[in-house]
Amino acid sequence: MRSIEVHEVSKRYRLRGHYYVTLRETLAAVLRRNGVRSKRDFWALRDVSFTVDEGEVVGLIGRNGAGKSTLLKVLARITVPTRGVARMRGRVGALLEVGTGFHPELNGRENIFLNGAILGLKRADIRRRFDDIVEFAGVQEMLETPVKRYSSGQYLRLAFSVAAHVEPDIVVVDEVLAVGDAEFQRRCLGKMSQFAQEGRTVLFVSHDLGAVARICERAIWLEDGEIKHDGPTNRSIDLYLDARGERAASVEFPSEPDKPVQLLSVGIADEAGALMDTPQRDEPLAVRTRFLVREPLRALDVKIYLMTRRGIRVLEENLSDQQSDAACGSVPGEWEATVVVPPILAAGDYVLGVAIRSPYQRFVDQEVLTFRLWPPPDERQESVDRSRIVQPGVRWRVESRADRPTG
Amino acid sequence: MTRGADQVRAETAASGDGASAVRAAGTQPGAGRWLENRAVDGWLPRLDLAEVWASREIAVVLALRNITIRYKQTFFGVAWALLQPLAAVGIFTLIFGRLAQLPSEGIPYPVFVYAGLAIWFYFSQSATLASESLAQYRELVTKVYFPRLLAPVAAIVPGLVDLAISLLAVGVFMAIYGVAPTGAIVFLPLWLVALVILTFGVGTWLSALNVQYRDVRNALAFLLQLWFFASPIVYGSSLLEGSWGFLLALNPLVGLLEGFRWSLVGAPFPGPEALVSLATGIVVVASGIVYFGRAQRRFADLI
Numbered sequence: 001m002r003s004i005e006v007h008e009v010s011k012r013y014r015l016r017g018h019y020y021v022t023l024r025e026t027l028a029a030v031l032r033r034n035g036v037r038s039k040r041d042f043w044a045l046r047d048v049s050f051t052v053d054e055g056e057v058v059g060l061i062g063r064n065g066a067g068k069s070t071l072l073k074v075l076a077r078i079t080v081p082t083r084g085v086a087r088m089r090g091r092v093g094a095l096l097e098v099g100t101g102f103h104p105e106l107n108g109r110e111n112i113f114l115n116g117a118i119l120g121l122k123r124a125d126i127r128r129r130f131d132d133i134v135e136f137a138g139v140q141e142m143l144e145t146p147v148k149r150y151s152s153g154q155y156l157r158l159a160f161s162v163a164a165h166v167e168p169d170i171v172v173v174d175e176v177l178a179v180g181d182a183e184f185q186r187r188c189l190g191k192m193s194q195f196a197q198e199g200r201t202v203l204f205v206s207h208d209l210g211a212v213a214r215i216c217e218r219a220i221w222l223e224d225g226e227i228k229h230d231g232p233t234n235r236s237i238d239l240y241l242d243a244r245g246e247r248a249a250s251v252e253f254p255s256e257p258d259k260p261v262q263l264l265s266v267g268i269a270d271e272a273g274a275l276m277d278t279p280q281r282d283e284p285l286a287v288r289t290r291f292l293v294r295e296p297l298r299a300l301d302v303k304i305y306l307m308t309r310r311g312i313r314v315l316e317e318n319l320s321d322q323q324s325d326a327a328c329g330s331v332p333g334e335w336e337a338t339v340v341v342p343p344i345l346a347a348g349d350y351v352l353g354v355a356i357r358s359p360y361q362r363f364v365d366q367e368v369l370t371f372r373l374w375p376p377p378d379e380r381q382e383s384v385d386r387s388r389i390v391q392p393g394v395r396w397r398v399e400s401r402a403d404r405p406t407g
Numbered sequence: 408m409t410r411g412a413d414q415v416r417a418e419t420a421a422s423g424d425g426a427s428a429v430r431a432a433g434t435q436p437g438a439g440r441w442l443e444n445r446a447v448d449g450w451l452p453r454l455d456l457a458e459v460w461a462s463r464e465i466a467v468v469l470a471l472r473n474i475t476i477r478y479k480q481t482f483f484g485v486a487w488a489l490l491q492p493l494a495a496v497g498i499f500t501l502i503f504g505r506l507a508q509l510p511s512e513g514i515p516y517p518v519f520v521y522a523g524l525a526i527w528f529y530f531s532q533s534a535t536l537a538s539e540s541l542a543q544y545r546e547l548v549t550k551v552y553f554p555r556l557l558a559p560v561a562a563i564v565p566g567l568v569d570l571a572i573s574l575l576a577v578g579v580f581m582a583i584y585g586v587a588p589t590g591a592i593v594f595l596p597l598w599l600v601a602l603v604i605l606t607f608g609v610g611t612w613l614s615a616l617n618v619q620y621r622d623v624r625n626a627l628a629f630l631l632q633l634w635f636f637a638s639p640i641v642y643g644s645s646l647l648e649g650s651w652g653f654l655l656a657l658n659p660l661v662g663l664l665e666g667f668r669w670s671l672v673g674a675p676f677p678g679p680e681a682l683v684s685l686a687t688g689i690v691v692v693a694s695g696i697v698y699f700g701r702a703q704r705r706f707a708d709l710i
Contacts, residue, residue, distance in 0.1 A: 022621060023620035023623055073707065077442065077552035078548075078549065078551065078552055080445075080704040081445070084445075084446055085443060085445040085446065086443070086444045087442065088442050090440070101550055102546060103469075103544060106472060110472060114469070115551075117464040117465045117468050118462075118465055118547070118551050118553050120462075
């Protein structure tokens with residue numbers, strides 16, 4: 001049975017010069033008989049069509065501004081499509097960004113009732129679930145406090161908790177994993193997997209491709225408001241990553257004079273430090289990070305991590321794990337940190353991320369480049385597509401057992 | 408229309424036996440109704456009044472909130488609801504009643520002006536609250552769907568508490584000045600309902616305009632000042648006779664105030680010009696709902 005139907009939906013936004021227009025200006029413009037102001041059109045969605053069956057768990061991927069949030073807004077009926085029609089069947093628990101459906105001036109208790117009412121529950125129904133909601137969110141102490149005073153984590157926990165406890169037929173989740181601590185994120189993902197097992201329909205939007213890959217069996221890739229691919233999650237993610245990142249051996253960063261610490265360049269090199277365009281899986285791999293420290297900082301730590309394109313973190317190394325008091329923090333200037341990874345990783349594509357932080361502040365935390373670790377020339381090139389993480393150089397030995405006695 | 412009717416049935420089923428209905432929804436996902444979001448074609452807005460009714464719980468939560476803020480400390484809440492009109496009654500009685508000798512249709516001036524002010528305070532306060540209702544619920548409007556019409560609806564409810572207190576106070580004034588109610592008092596609820604409907608109509612206009620144009624708030628303060636003196640609150644309609652009376656009656660509050668005073672304090676029955684008020688009142692309410700319905704497509708994009 002169908003759960004979601006989207007039929008040829010397009011959404012146009014009119015961009016104006018200002019954030020808003022005043023009545024006075026509009027009346028004056030009407031009196032002068034000219035238009036209010038020149039308008040530019042922006043199509044956030046173009047002719048998007050797809051259907052989701054009951055119980056399907058579908059991911060929505062694509063870069064910022066690709067139309068993911070607009071699509072969810074159309075599905076959640078927050079905004080009206082310019083063309084086409086979108087339908088959902090049953091009760092929809094939607095979590096769009098942080099704190100869906102909360103009124104900042106209302107306290108936690110009032111917001112639970114308000115949100116429940118918006119999701120279609122009677123007061124009595126909400127009262128019955130009230131304790132569960134509060135407990136899952138862990139905000140017992142804050143019930144009488146206006147939610148505007150909540151931390152972003154508390155806010156989000158409460159929002160997710162309400163949405164999770166109204167027994168929705170369809171769960172729409174947008175980027176909730178961007179905030180909240182690891183423990184809560186795990187609980188959220190667990191709850192979503194549980195929804196999936198109970199046969200509820202889940203629509204999940206996230207930049208965390210790993211989470212999408214773990215939860216969703218199908219993913220839709222949106223680009224410039226259009227569906228680029230709709231199919232099995234791994235295939236969609238592959239195509240998306242192919243289109244997103246030109247693979248590179250090194251990246252340089254523009255100067256940002258107002259930052260106390262900034263990246264200068266990150267590159268994939270050999271053990272000697274020379275950049276490599278085609279690193280091979282059977283050779284040691286060096287990640288070379290150059291960065292600039294502009295002011296003295298205490299206990300600066302550098303971290304690199306590698307993720308597969310499925311979003312699985314295969315490696316994460318902190319400078320502080322081996323050198324608890326590296327000098328780079330206390331002395332301003334240009335620094336180079338190199339990590340040598342022994343040849344154990346599988347051939348394939350990897351996303352390299354770098355983070356630089358002090359105990360109090362995060363200066364850099366980003367995915368800097370995507371590179372391919374090539375199989376050695378004597379190995380089949382198709383081996384890149386296997387889904388594995390390590391390839392530590394195993395050896396096969398095959399012998400005929402025919403001339404030996406059995407047993 | 409069919410969809411609306413289904414919805415109401417679903418609602419009644421749920422409210423009849425909340426627990427089992429919810430469990431049923433939980434055990435059979437997808438059994439619910441289709442919620443549709445369709446591109447708009449045509450000039451007239453689609454207004455699903457059945458859906459508005461089914462979602463009334465939202466208006467209740469929002470209205471309760473406004474009431475609890477106002478009456479959190481019961482004493483000050485009630486005192487405020489009394490002091491404001493009492494001060495106005497005192498000043499107006501002195502200036503317009505004694506000094507300017509404005510006509511009050513043969514009714515003691517304080518009783519006359521208090522009756523008018525009870526209506527006016529409800530109208531102006533609720534209209535102001537309604538004008539800000541959508542802008543105030545920005546977080547909700549941009550993040551979740553609910554029938555937008557509920558925002559101005561919730562805004563005109565809390566004022567009813569003040570109105571009730573005012574009506575009691577007018578009763579006390581009537582007793583003090585020896586004004587006995589007539590049989591016409593049975594029609595009092597009719598005028599109150601008309602007042603709420605008119606306030607709702609004005610509120611829909613203002614709330615929708617306030618989303619699109621941020622200077623509505625300033626314009627409204629000025630408009631309400633003009634409106635106050637254009638309405639027979641501090642003076643009786645007999646001040647303006649003949650064709651001027653008909654022109655003035657384009658203000659829908661004119662007929663309403665006259666009818667209300669006729670029912671409550673025994674003022675003369677409204678003249679034929681009250682029909683003009685009725686007509687403009689209907690136009691204001693109908694056009695307000697249509698304008699709101701058309702404007703609400705843009706709310707989430709504009710706020």
